[in-house]
Amino acid sequence: MTADAAPAPDATTPAVPAPAAPVSAPASAPWKGWAAVCAVALGIFCLITSELLPVGLLTPVGADLGVSDGTAGLMVTVPGLVAGICAPLVTVGAGRLDRRHVLCALIALMAAANLVAALAPSFAVLLAARLLVGVGVGGFWAIAGGLAVRLVPERHVGRATALVFGGVPTASVLGVPAGTLLGELGSWRTAFAAVGGLGLATLAALLLLLPPLPPARQISMRQLPALLRGNRGVRAGVAVTFLVVTGQFAAYTFVRPILQDVSGIDAGFVSTLLLGYGVAGVAGNFLTGTRDAPRTLLVVSTCLTVVLGLIAVVPGAVAGTVLLMVWGLVYGGVSVSLQTWMNTAAPEAAEAASSLMVAMFNLAIAAGALAGGLAVDGLSAPAAPLTGACLMCLAAVTIRVTSRAGAAAGR
Missing domain, CATH: 1.20.1250.20 (MFS general substrate transporter like domains)
Known part of the structure; x- marks a missing residue:
């Protein structure tokens, strides 16, 4: 915004996000709120790693399952398109469900999809599993993006939001290269299985660390x-x-x-x-x-x-x-x-x-x-x-x- 005028009521200038709804951060020990933020950040890291994992594995997957590199690239394209479609659909479909349960279900879906991919006998099965990854990415990101205000005091919301979204670039720095290395040391199936295992660990963290998060407003x-x-x-x-x-x-x-x-x-x-x-x-x-x-x-x-x-x-x-x-x-x-x-x-x-x-x-x-x-x-x-x-x-x-x-x- 320009500095010489006040914003309109729905304009985009305020620097700190306001609460998603009249639901305050839980009155608990500060470390519990930050632990929950870290669990959500781990979830974002895990999902983005899963979405981008095939980037370093296209050639071995294609060679093993008998498809071209161009066809194997659908493993990246399909989850992205599905995530775009499912972000609003999952948010609406969550309705009155506790957001803690929704996030856990989406992470569990992602973990299961990667374990299926690791065992896939054909490219069609693998691509179907990647479709489920897209559901998890779109739904989790849409719901998790505004949770910081419900987990930490207002004065810490900025840092907590940055921590949650730190999972996005960190996945590119650590997750994807690590998955590629696992694929080189073992096989592409090992890489998918490892991400599935990471998803299960993330599920445990969410179950242990996230407080109940009833919907602030049904959409x-x-x-x-x-x-x-x-x-x-x-x-x-x-x-x-x-x-x-x-x-x-x-x-x-x-x-x-x-x-x-x-x-x-x-x-x-x-x-x-x-x-x-x-x-x-x-x-x-x-x-x-x-x-x-x-x-x-x-x-x-x-x-x-x-x-x-x-x-x-x-x-x-x-x-x-x-x-x-x-x-x-x-x-x-x-x-x-x-x-x-x-x-x-x-x-x-x-x-x-x-x-x-x-x-x-x-x-x-x-x-x-x-x-x-x-x-x-x-x-x-x-x-x-x-x-x-x-x-x-x-x-x-x-x-x-x-x-x-x-x-x-x-x-």
Whole structure:
């Protein structure tokens, strides 16, 4: 938001998310609330690891089950699309159920799906198991995103939310490389079984550490489009989510050929650089916290417009490495900032707003990969980050325009 005007009632400027509903954090020992936050963060880590695990296992899975690498890539595409669809459906379907029970059921589903995948006799069975992973990712993320305010005192909500969403970049830094290593040391089945076992351990942690979480407000399916129509901040947040995440994955999906073809980085160093990118992303997540989300995302989208544009055209390994690290650091704050935006835009319906954001986030992953692929196939590898830069620029313009409109409405 601009600094010279007050926000409209549904605008997106407040820095700290308001409670999802009139349900206060439980009056218990502080360590219990933080332990519950850590359990939820572990759940996010486990689910994102499960969603992205096939990235490092496409070739061995395809060779073992007799499918091409392109077909094996459906193991990533299908969960993303299903997660986008299921985020609002699970939130509505949860109804009056205790959110503690819903989260535990979703983690159990993910664990079972990975154990089935580890034993899958055919690619069809494996893909069906991956579909169930998508259900778990979409539902868990949508519900868990706004739980920090119910687990810790208000003054700690920002740090707790950042901790929960720290599971997203940490999965890329630790979870996916660890799963890939297990696949190399044993087999791809070992990697899926290990993630299934981690899911069972996470289930135990949630059962032990989460307090009862009765629904703060029951959501119906008709309320979701009504929330979009009636809340300017939510509409803007969903639009910004689409533009930023589509731009990110239009470029990041093809980061390997970009680093090799444009920056001239040897293929043997790419994995190390991507690990550095992930570490930078974790740092960016915690540095961002839950500061003023529109201002943060305006800075993020503006910086990434420049970074993606430069990495597409500036040659040299040093330049490519520096730009990649800056890219990771800046993008690391996106998930927590988008969640803060939605919590703040609709404090009375944070769970519904979160489900809309998560749905768009996951659908945008698929859209970004598709847009980047069309750009690469139609032009060249540098076209992917240039496409991402254009979308980031549109995101920055959208944030600026909606901020001014919200400020004007609040006068």
